[in-house]
Amino acid sequence: MKRTIENIENQFETFQILNENGEIVNQDAMPDLSDEELKELMFRMVYTRILDQRSIALNRQGRLGFYAPTAGQEASQLGTHYALEKEDFVVPAYRDVPQLIWHGLPLYQAFLFSRGHFHGNQFPEGVNALSPQIIIGAQYTQAAGIALGMKKRGKKNVAITYTGDGGTSQGDFYEGMNFAGAYGAPAIFVVQNNRFAISVPVEKQTAAKTLAQKAVAAGIDGIQVDGMDVLAVYAATKQARERAVNGEGPTLIETLTYRYGPHTMAGDDPTRYRSEDLDNEWEKKDPLVRFRKFLEGKGLWSEEEENKVIEQAKEEIKEAIKKADEQPKQKVTDLMENMYETLPAHLQEQYDEYKAKESK
Template sequence: MAKDKFEMFQVLDENGKIVNKDEMPDLSDDELQDLMYRMVYTRILDQRAVSLGRQGRLGFYAPVAGQEASMIGSHYALDKEDWIAPGYRDIPQLIWHGYPLWQSYLFSKGHFKGGQIPEGLNALVPQIIIGAQVVQTAGVALGLKKKKKDQIVITYTGDGGASQGDFYEGMNFAGAFEVPAVFVVQNNQYAISVPQDKQTAADTIAQKAVAAGIEGVQVDGMDALAVYAATKKARKDALDGKPTLIETVCYRYGPHSLSGDDPTRYRSSEEDGEWEKQDPLVRLRTYLEGKDLWSEEKENEIVEQAKADVKAAMKEAENTPRQKVSDLIEIMGNELPNNLQEQLEEYRAKESN
C-alpha cells in the first residue's frame, strides 16, 4: 500500500497558520479558547504528575506532554454520552470526560478506589494490557448497536499497540459487525524504546485499516484542529455503522513511563529539537494570539488554577485510607467462594492486630 494513499491530514501548520481552509472545523471563538484551556491545563497536570512521581508520591505514570493535541483534540469531538476505552496513558481524556483528578492519582498508586469509575461516567478502567482495550471497544460498541443507542465508543493505543493481535481482532470484529467505534493510534514514534520502523514494515499505521475493511486516516497529531476535525467526522461515520482508524502522528517529550525508562538512550537531542518545534500548545497558541483570542495573562491564570487543583486532588488522594489485602479480597465478587472467605477472615484477623 503506497504511503501517498494515506497523506497526512493537517489544518494548522507548525507556524500556527491555516493551511487547509476547507477542512477548518466549525468551532466558535469560545470553543477554540476552551480547547486551548484544556491543553494548557493538561500540560500542567503532566508536569505536576512527573514531579509527584519523582517524589515517590505516585505509582505508575506515563507522561503525555507532546500528545495534548491528539488526546484533547479527539476528546473534544465527542459527546458526553459517548464511551471511552482508554489505555494507561489516556488519563487526560478520562479526566475531561468526568473522571475525578484525585481518583486518577489513586489509580496511579494501584489503589482499588482508583478503578471505581463513577456512576454515570461512560468509560472503562484504563487498560494496562497493551491493545486489550481495542477488543473491549468492539464489544461495547456492539452492545450500543444492539440497544440502538446514539453513542459511539472511542479507544486509544500507541504505535506499539498496533503491533498486537488484539488490535487486529478488535478492528476486524468492528468492521464485520459495523459497530459504532473509533480507533485512535497515537503514533508517538516509539513503543517504549522500539522505533516505528522496527515494529512494522507498513508505511503508515492508518493503512492497517484496509485489512479490517474500515476507513483509515493519518492525521498530524500535533495539530489539535486537524485531530478534532478527523474525530468529528469519524464519530459521525461510526453512528452510521462505519468504524474508523485514526493514526495521530505525534511525539511524547518525556519517557515512556517513570518506571525506569531513559529516552536519551534511544532518542537524539536533534530529534527532540525537531519535534519541539511542532509543540501542539505553541502551534494553537500562535493561531489564537493572531485572532486576539489568547494572552499570556490568560494562560498564567490557567497554570495557577491547574496547580491548585493538583494540590487539592493530591491531598484528597493521600487522605484516602490505605488499601488492605482484605479490601482487595472483599471486592472480588458479591459472593465469595469458601477459599476466599477463609482468606478474608485470615487477613482481617492479621490487620486488626
C-alpha cells in the same frame, strides 16, 4: 504487488490544518468551532500540560504510583476527546488518563488509580468509560464490543479507544478492528504514533509506510493526521464520529505525535534510544506552541490568560492530591472483598489471617 501496496500507501497523506507556525494551510477543513470553544480547547491543553508536570513531580516524591507522561500528546488526546459527546464511551490505554478526567473522572480518583487504589476505578455514575487498560491492545476488542452493544440498543453514540504504535503489533488490534468492521459497529480506533513503543522505533514494528493503512485489511476507513495539530485531530475525529452514528462503520485514526518524556516513570531513559536531534525536531512541533500562535493571531489568547489557567491547574491539583491522601488506605482484605462475593475456602483462611493482622 509492490505497485499495489505503493498505491495504497500513497493514498494516506497526512491531514493537517495548522502548520508549525500556527498558520492555516487547509481552510476548507477548518472545523466549525466558536471562539469560546477554541479557547476551551486551549484551556484543556494547558491544564493537561501542567497536570503532567505536577504528576511527574508527585511520582518522584513517592506520592503517585504508575505514571505514563503525556506532554507532547495533548493535541492527539484532547483533540479526539473534544469531538465526543458526553454519552460516548471512552476506552483508554494507560497514557490516556487526561481523556478520562475531561470525560468526568474526578482528579483525585485519577491519582488513586495511579496508586493502585480500588476507589480510583469506581467511576461516578454517568462517566461512560473503562479504567485505563494495561494490557497492550486489549482495549481494541473491548471497544468493538461496547460499540456493537450501542448499535444493538439503537444508541447514537460511539466507543473510542486508544493505543500506541506498538499496540498495532498485537493481535487484539486487528481482531477489534475486524470485528467492528464486520458488524458496522460505531467505533473509533485511535493509534497515537509517538514513534517509539518504549524503546522500539515504529520502523521496526511494521514494514507498512503508515499505520493508518492497516484499516484497509479490516475494510474500514483510515486516516493519518498531524497529531500535533489539535484542529486537524478534532476535525478528523468529528467526521469519524458522524460516520459512525450514521451507520457508516468504524474509522482508524493514526495521529503522528511525540511524547517528550519517558515511556513511563518506572525507570525508562529515552536518551538511550532517541537522539537529541529528533527531540529538538519534535519540540518545534509542540502542540501548545502551535495552537497558542493561532489563537494569539486571532486575538483570543494572551500570556495573562494562560497564567490564570496554570494557577488554576496547580491549585486544583493540590486539592485533588490532598483529597486522595485522605482516602482510607487500601488493605489486603479490601482486595479479596472486591474480587469475590463468596470467598473460596483457601482464600477464606488467608482472609481471616489478614483480617486479624489489620485489626491490631
